[in-house]
Amino acid sequence: MLVKKPINILIAEDDEDDKLLIIKAFQKTLPKENVICVADGEALLQYLNRTAPFDQIEAYPLPDIILLDLNMPKKDGRTALAEIKSHDNFKKIPVIIFTTSNLKDDIEITYKMGTNSYITKPGSFEGLVKVAKEIENYWSKTVMLPV
Amino acid sequence: MRNKFPKSGNSQLFENSNSSMNRIKLYSIISLFLIIVGSGISYWTSERIGFYTTALMETQDILQRTSELYSSILERETNIRGYVLTGDSKFLTNYQQSLLDAESLLKKLKDLTKNNPDQQNYLNELEELINIRVETFKLTIVYYEQHGNLDGFISPARVNSALNGYRTIKDVVKNIESEENRLFVEKNRSLLNNINALPFIVGLISLFSISVGFVTLLSIFHYNKVQKIASNRIKNYQDQLQEHLYQLDDSNKELEQFAYVASHDLQEPLRKITAFSDLLKEQYSETLEGEGALYLDRITVASNRMRRLITDLLEYSRAGRITSxxxxxxxxxxxxxxxxxxxxxxxxxxxxxxxxxxxxxxxxxxxxxxxxxxxxxxxxxxxxxxxxxxxxxxxxxxxxxxxxxxxxxxxxxxxxxxxxxxxxxxxxxxxxxxxxxxxxxxxxxxxxxxxxxxxxxxxxxxxxxxxxxxxxxxxxxxxxxxxxxxxxxxxxx
Incomplete structure (x- = not known):
């Protein structure tokens, strides 16, 4: 059986604590270097476009999936999502909204905007680990991603 | 239970406009009353004028008939005289005719003056005198017819009585005429008084009516002004109420926002406390000594309870709220x-x-x-x-x-x-x-x-x-x- 290359996950999360917890959770299933974090929507788009400070192609590979918080400074999740989904090249990358909000409006609007999943942040670390495993399992094993 | 809001505006406004409405009603009633009284008085006055005019005409009629009566008396004398002088029977016919005329005139006069006892007395007296004269004339005629002349009939006593009779008749007629003239002057004065009073009365009533009309008009203006002020105040009050409603709505929205923020933003650190204590337990449970693990459990339990409180608080704030x-x-x-x-x-x-x-x-x-x-x-x-x-x-x-x-x-x-x-x-x-x-x-x-x-x-x-x-x-x-x-x-x- 062909051993699959582990997927690359790009996380846009402004909260340092959450960032730490999410990274910790994903590290249970993925190698450290496959989980990359940026602080907000603006940084996310700079990363994708490879503009400074993310202009070294080798250090910053294009992610397989994106985890996007909704409430962030500078450029929030909704704007970032809109920009990604309107970009010819980036719109193929699956985006998972990963937020504390469970508002009906947020869920409906982001799906309409083209998000691929919507996950509310779990309350416990155990829950977070479970979600991380499910994400990894689903997006790297269950589904086929564009090459 | 909610407190009841006061009714709109202040009630004084409505009392004000009510009292001016009442004033308008009062003035209208007064002016209507004055117009009715004025019309009554005017009508009465014109009736009086009519009455006095008729009375004057009557008096004139009486005067005329009195003079006619007097002429007929004179005519009789003249005819008798003519008859005895000439013996012509035409004079006698005229005499008979004037006798009838006088009779009917006298009757008419009595009828016209039946409300005046003085005149009635005079007329009765006149009638008696005439009768005396007529008796004399009859005797004269009889004597003349028997004798063909009046020789032996005329005596100084008869001449005297004829003179006296004629003078007395003249006096009585004069009395009747002067009485009637007096009445004429009196009635004429009353007529003039009434005619003169009429424009004065009408003018006075008109003046009153016009004044009251003006006052009514002013009251209506005043009423309108009060109404306008009242409706302005009500409008202001409504605006204020609207403003308060907006404020209430805003504050409700703020409260909603607050509940949302409280629930989400309070849960955020709580979630982290739980997550990190989980992480701590997972990675370091072996190295935790003594009651370290117990304390970690306590932290988790307390955080979970706090989370439930926050969720319930959120539910309470949502309960009874306007929803779809x-x-x-x-x-x-x-x-x-x-x-x-x-x-x-x-x-x-x-x-x-x-x-x-x-x-x-x-x-x-x-x-x-x-x-x-x-x-x-x-x-x-x-x-x-x-x-x-x-x-x-x-x-x-x-x-x-x-x-x-x-x-x-x-x-x-x-x-x-x-x-x-x-x-x-x-x-x-x-x-x-x-x-x-x-x-x-x-x-x-x-x-x-x-x-x-x-x-x-x-x-x-x-x-x-x-x-x-x-x-x-x-x-x-x-x-x-x-x-x-x-x-x-x-x-x-």
């Missing part, structure tokens, strides 16, 4: 059925008997009433006696008017349903009957019974929003009774 769910007629029997389905496991575990008796249909939101019955029945199950099967009876009757009047938060113009939820549980001290509805108030330690103490406050909020009220009675160990009063309204006004 429509208010409609809700059949409480059906609601109770749903709730029993939801609580099936707990009912089964506790082997509880729950009786739902004929419940009414009331106005409100289905989810809210579901929450109410869910809270009440699950409370009855929760606070049951450990050694006794829970028995809960939910029933309904019509509230008596004394009961409704006693509860001052209810509007006594409505009929009310009285829904009771009775259980055989542990009950509570009736001193706490009000306290149990307050938010986060609990009568038992959370170790004995779980819960945040929010269920009954949500229930109360929902019932009060639907213009009802809820209260409870109980004694420790004797079970408790929750009484809900809801208005019997079937449709939304």
């Amino acid at each position: 769910e429509e208010e409609k007629e809700v059949d409480l029997n059906q609601i109770a059925e749903y709730v029993l389905d939801d609580l099936e496991i707990a009912i089964h575990e506790k082997k509880a008997i729950i009786e739902i008796k004929d419940l009414p249909t009331v106005l409100g939101k289905q989810t809210e009433y579901r929450q109410v019955f869910q809270n009440l029945i699950s409370n009855a199950l929760k606070f049951s006696k450990p050694d006794e099967k829970p028995h809960v009876i939910v029933s309904c009757e019509n509230a008596s008017s004394e009961e409704v009047n006693k509860l001052k938060q209810l509007d006594s113009s409505f009929d009310y349903f009285k829904i009771t939820v009775v259980d055989n549980g542990i009950g509570f001290d009736s001193n706490y009957a009000d306290k149990i509805f307050a938010i986060f108030q609990r009568l038992h330690g959370k170790e004995a019974f779980e819960g945040t103490g929010i269920g009954l406050s949500i229930t109360k909020k929902i019932i009060e929003k639907n213009n009802g009220t809820i209260y409870a009675t109980s004694e420790p160990g004797q079970g408790s009774k929750f009484i809900i009063l809801l208005p019997d309204i079937k449709t939304i006004e």
